[in-house]
Amino acid sequence: MTPTTIAVATRRRKPIDVWRWVGRIFLVLILLYTAVPMIWMLLTSIKSGFAALQFPPQWWPDEPTLASYHKLLDPTNSVGEDFLRFFWNSFFVSTATTILAVIVAVPAAYAFSRFDFPGRKFLFFSVLLRNMFPAVIFLVPLFILMRLLGLVNTHGSLILTYLTFGLPLAIWLLKGFYDNIPYQLEQAARIDGATRFQAFLLIVMPLSTPGIIATAIYSFIGAWNEYIFAYTFLSKNDQLTLPVGVQRFFSENTTDFPGLMAASFMMSLPVVVLFLLLQRYFVRALTEGAVKQ
Amino acid sequence: MTMATRLADASLRVETERTGVLQQVWARRADYLYVLPAIVVMLIVIAYPIYYTINLSFFNTPPSLQLRDKNFVGFDNYSLILNSDVFWRVTANTFIWTIASTLIAFVLGLGAALALNRDFAGRSVLRAILIIPWVISAVAASYIWKWIYHSDFGVIGAVLVGLGLADRPPNLIDSVGTVLPSLIVVNVWREFPFAMIMLMAGLQTVPDQLLRAARVDGASAWQRFWHVTFPHLQGVSTVTILLLAVANFNSFIIPWIMTGGGPSNASHIWITHIYELAFGRQRWGVASAYSVLLFLILMTLGYFYVRALSGGERKERGA
Secondary structure, three states: OOHHHHHHHHHHHOOOOHHHHHHHHHHHHHHHHHHHHHHHHHHHHOOOHHHHOOOOOOOOOOOOOOHHHHHHHOOOOHHHHHHHHHHHHHHHHHHHHHHHHHHHHHHHHHHHHHOOOOOHHHHHHHHHHHOOOOHHHHHHHHHHHHHHOOOOOOHHHHHHHHHHHHHHHHHHHHHHHHHOOOHHHHHHHHHOOOOHHHHHHHHHHHHOHHHHHHHHHHHHHHHHHOOHHHHHHOOOHHHOOHHHHHHHHHHOOOOOHHHHHHHHHHHHHHHHHHHHHHHHHHHHHHHHHHHOO | OOHHHHHHHHHHHHHOOOOOHHHHHHHOHHHHHHHHHHHHHHHHHHHHHHHHHHHHOOEEOOOOOOHHHOEEOOOHHHHHHHOOHHHHHHHHHHHHHHHHHHHHHHHHHHHHHHHOOOOOOOHHHHHHHHHHHHHOOHHHHHHHHHHHHOOOOOHHHHHHHHOOOOOOOOOOOOOOOOHHHHHHHHHHHHHHHHHHHHHHHHHOOOOHHHHHHHHHOOOOHHHHHHHHHHHHHHHHHHHHHHHHHHHHHOOOHHHHHHOOOOOOOOOOOHHHHHHHHHHHOOOHHHHHHHHHHHHHHHHHHHHHHHHHHHHHHHHHHOO
């Protein structure tokens, strides 16, 4: 580094930074692309059914009303009764899936991270590969299997099949976390007389809590948003989860766009809140495996 | 691989004597106890369905799905597929959909990641807003955009008419020419945040000293990006593009809810077509044969995916 290059560099920094402006304009445009549909959903959801069906549209609702939300959340009318039941079904199925996926994935991920048993590579890559296969490939045979087990039209069928995508992902995410926990901690515990399993339970588990939380959220969001299995396996109205339920009851009455937008908002709210609260863990877990060079 | 696991591996290697595979398996049987529940679940919900799909693809199974009455037809289902016009139509759609969605989502994600890579007030709020479409349910996204595209009351139509670009609101998702691009816009809306998150994490690994050195040597912003930042992003970019491509190839919810594959198959992609063949028309054998073909394509993509990932691992190990 000679003094002249420093001089050149400082002189070059003077003029307006074109790229910074390109970046700002780009951010504004992409913010519009992202936010406008969501804002439009919210604005429509507080219109009356009549106000929504105008052309050109009311950009800002003349008489904003929360009627659609009242209808969805009031258990004494049929729409609210259904909607709240779908909500509960989604919550139940997602929670059960999450608990099962974490219980099964934690020891498996730990083994993939720590042990070097024959078949380890093959098993881990089949876990990775599973993430590539669409639900549709599994749908017909699983439908047959669920019929054999008598699980069609039960939440059991969903909880079991949601493990097809929840489990491989959970194993992948958790392995990344275990890889980053120093092995010496367990060694120290084992020198002090703990068995390998005790070391895992008492030392590694508590340290991987953030990873387990992130994995649980990921699995919950995946199950909450799942559509195709629920759409195929469930037909009874009182069993439906939100994505399918909302579709069912609005396909009967397609003109209620404020209702549909309010339902879309209510359906997205829990996962968005969950995500925003814990996005730091979540993003770290997601990118850890892919970014390491 | 981190120091810790390398140590773990080393200590395990000391414990393991040079023995046959079966003896090793027996010696490490306790290790398998940790993986066993996962293996059992994976066998039931993954291995069994794959086997069964291959099996069904060689049979003609009655619409009632009475397996007793299925009869063996060899490769008939496959030749039926390859000789149909719809197959080629849907395949073309799938490629347009996958490639366009992947590239646009990647480029937008890269742009957003780069623009968010400097410090400014409100950066984390902005980032959080940009991520939201990726988190919300695809079903909700489909309804939101269906409403936006609505041919009578849609906001896009209103804007186009308002600006004098159209006499009356266009039927964006009801006409063969515009339906696929319109759905790609929705899909990219949901997916670019994923690319953004991955690439933002990737940008953290670009060494500051290198960028500063390049700046001192008088490299322009573009040169710094092209010669320093971009090469460092190559690993993440490969993985991101592959994951996006696979996700797009496997899309179901957006095309299914927004158009159901219509009008006249213009927005059918492989997945929605398979679904319709199976659960719409009860043609289980043909749908299974489609699934097997899909499986083969994905295995090929998977080969590259695993290679991209294990390439990274090899580098870590310094081998």
